[in-house]
Amino acid sequence: MKNNIIAACDIGSSKVCxxxxxxDENAEFSLIGFGEVPSKGIRKGxxxxxxxxxxxxxxxxxxxxxMSGENVSSLTLNISGDHISSTNSIGVVAVSGKxxxxxxxxxxxVIEAARTVVIPKGRELIxxxxxxxxxxxxSDIKYPIGMTGVRLxxxxxxxxxxxxxxxxxxxxxxxxxxxxxxxxxSSLASAEACISQDEKELGVLVIxxxxxxxxxxxxxxxxxxxxxxxxxxxxxxxKDISIILKIPIKEAENIKKNSGNAYPSLVDEDEKxxxxxxxxNPSRLESKKLISQIIEARVKEIxxxxxxxxxxxxLRKKISSGIVVTxxxxxxxxxxxxxxxxxxxxxxxxxxxxxxxxxxxxxSPEYSTLVGLLLLSVEDSKTxxxxxxxxxxxxxxxxxxxx
Numbered sequence: 001m002k003n004n005i006i007a008a009c010d011i012g013s014s015k016v017c018x019x020x021x022x023x024d025e026n027a028e029f030s031l032i033g034f035g036e037v038p039s040k041g042i043r044k045g046x047x048x049x050x051x052x053x054x055x056x057x058x059x060x061x062x063x064x065x066x067m068s069g070e071n072v073s074s075l076t077l078n079i080s081g082d083h084i085s086s087t088n089s090i091g092v093v094a095v096s097g098k099x100x101x102x103x104x105x106x107x108x109x110v111i112e113a114a115r116t117v118v119i120p121k122g123r124e125l126i127x128x129x130x131x132x133x134x135x136x137x138x139s140d141i142k143y144p145i146g147m148t149g150v151r152l153x154x155x156x157x158x159x160x161x162x163x164x165x166x167x168x169x170x171x172x173x174x175x176x177x178x179x180x181x182x183x184x185x186s187s188l189a190s191a192e193a194c195i196s197q198d199e200k201e202l203g204v205l206v207i208x209x210x211x212x213x214x215x216x217x218x219x220x221x222x223x224x225x226x227x228x229x230x231x232x233x234x235x236x237x238x239k240d241i242s243i244i245l246k247i248p249i250k251e252a253e254n255i256k257k258n259s260g261n262a263y264p265s266l267v268d269e270d271e272k273x274x275x276x277x278x279x280x281n282p283s284r285l286e287s288k289k290l291i292s293q294i295i296e297a298r299v300k301e302i303x304x305x306x307x308x309x310x311x312x313x314x315l316r317k318k319i320s321s322g323i324v325v326t327x328x329x330x331x332x333x334x335x336x337x338x339x340x341x342x343x344x345x346x347x348x349x350x351x352x353x354x355x356x357x358x359x360x361x362x363x364s365p366e367y368s369t370l371v372g373l374l375l376l377s378v379e380d381s382k383t384x385x386x387x388x389x390x391x392x393x394x395x396x397x398x399x400x401x402x403x
Contacts, residue, residue: 007064007072008373009057010186011169012080013042014211014235014328016056017367018064020072021355021374029378031357031371033070035063044212044231045081045186047168050175057176067358074179076377077169078369079126080186080213082231083162088131089114092153102135102144106152114156124166126185127159131223140221157224159185182377187215187227189372194326194350194365195219204321206350207306207339208368209329211235214302216309220318230305234329237298244294245286247275255291256332262299263334263341264292296338299329303342310343322346328366 004023009016020033037059041052057075065071091114097103115128133141135149144152170180190208203220214230237260242252259273271288310316323345325335330349339347352363352371362371 005068005070005072006076006374006377007061007074008076008078008370008377009060009173010078010189010367010370010373011042011053011057011172012039012078012210012369013044013213013233015039015366016042016053016060017370018057018060018075019362019370019374020064020068020070021378022070023378029355029375031355031359031362031374033064033066033068034357034359034362035060035065035067037063041172045079045229046083046165047172050168050172053169053172054175057172057178061176061178072178074181075173076182076184076373077173077180078186078189078373079161079166079169079183080210080215080229081161081165082213082229083165084126084159084185084227084229085123085161086157086159086227087117088155088225089117089158090153090155091115092151095150095152100148100150102147102149102152104145107133107144107154110152110154111156114154115158117158119160122163123160124163125158125160126166126183127157127188129157129159129188129224131155131157131225132221142222157227159227184373184376185215185217185227186210186213186369187217187229188224189370189376190215190326190350190368191217191219191324191372192375193352193354193368193372195324197222199321199324202320203318205310205315205319205323205345207323207325207327209233209302209325209327210369211328214306214327216306218313218315218318225318226309226313226315228309230302230309232298232302232305234327237295237329240294240298241291245275245291247278251276251278256295259288259291260295261288261292261333262295263337264289264296266334266337267292292334295332299332299335299338300342303339307343316345319345322348324348324350326350326365326368330365 007020009018016039017036041049091110093110133144134153191206200219201222205218208215210233212233218226238253267289272285273288277283
């Protein structure tokens with residue numbers, strides 16, 4: 001990429017933000033431009049107004065270009081929404097290499113076999129993520145090239161989405177005047193930004209609680225074992241506060257951010273929060289405990305759906321490192337206490353790391369997806385930001401496969 005400049009856009013329901021980064025001669029990652037605008041054309045990960053989304057993208061990228069002094073031509077995007085689905089698949093081939101030594105062609109063929117599943121009409125494959133390989137009776141192999149055997153097997157994690165919804169998102173970027181570089185599910189990007197290599201290997205569940213969606217992804221043995229999208233997020237907490245306290249959404253959001261606590265046990269009974277005057281109604285004091293209980297109820301609902309996914313996929317035995325919660329809602333006081341209470345798994349808040357930035361505000365959970373998009377956009381030959389390669393074998397063969 002020209003001048004080693006990369007750019008990405010996190011297009012969400014509450015904000016559209018763009019990051020521009022430079023990869024220097026030492027393969028070090030630096031964020032040199034950042035732009036953010038409120039999002040008004042996305043609902044639950046779906047484009048509801050393409051013209052508005054196009055304008056949001058243009059405004060966010062322009063702000064990042066001004067800050068960085070660089071012009072970008074292409075963007076990597078995230079995608080979320082309950083139209084996203086995933087499954088694990090297995091492929092098997094006979095080794096064809098000379099002396100039965102496995103070569104790149106064998107790996108290409110076995111990945112092709114694993115991805116050859118019936119994709120329903122109207123859906124498009126987004127990711128083919130390798131999990132592990134088996135050579136004859138030897139399993140859990142990460143790098144089979146050069147090994148000898150007669151039978152090569154691989155397991156992969158496949159992610160697909162609505163073809164029309166993907167096309168709408170891509171078209172918004174093109175309408176804004178930029179080329180479409182790549183598209184990555186939000187959970188994969190967020191995980192890349194805020195978990196360590198040790199956590200990936202030991203097993204970890206990342207919960208990214210966004211505005212309208214909660215995205216989850218499980219790593220086990222340094223591979224994606226499970227991913228899912230849950231159609232609930234932090235905006236539902238705001239709406240609950242707005243309805244119960246009878247205040248506008250904007251005021252409810254301010255109260256949630258500035259005075260909210262997801263764990264009522266941490267709040268004293270006599271603590272009060274000032275609710276500003278609205279129209280003819282004067283300002284008043286409300287119980288902070290009540291607000292905390294409102295928040296707790298909705299977060300528990302979200303966590304209940306997370307737990308359903310954990311049980312369905314038998315994830316508990318796969319997450320020895322525990323849970324990492326990220327996204328804007330992860331900034332709520334008491335969130336770690338509540339998650340541990342509900343899910344009974346150690347938890348920490350995930351912050352983006354592994355890069356330098358001219359904007360220190362980006363080292364915050366709500367920007368994990370954006371940072372992860374940038375990390376995953378870096379060419380393999382230039383990435384040492386994380387201890388492991390970002391994509392693996394499939395990335396070397398992606399030109400062979402049409403999605």
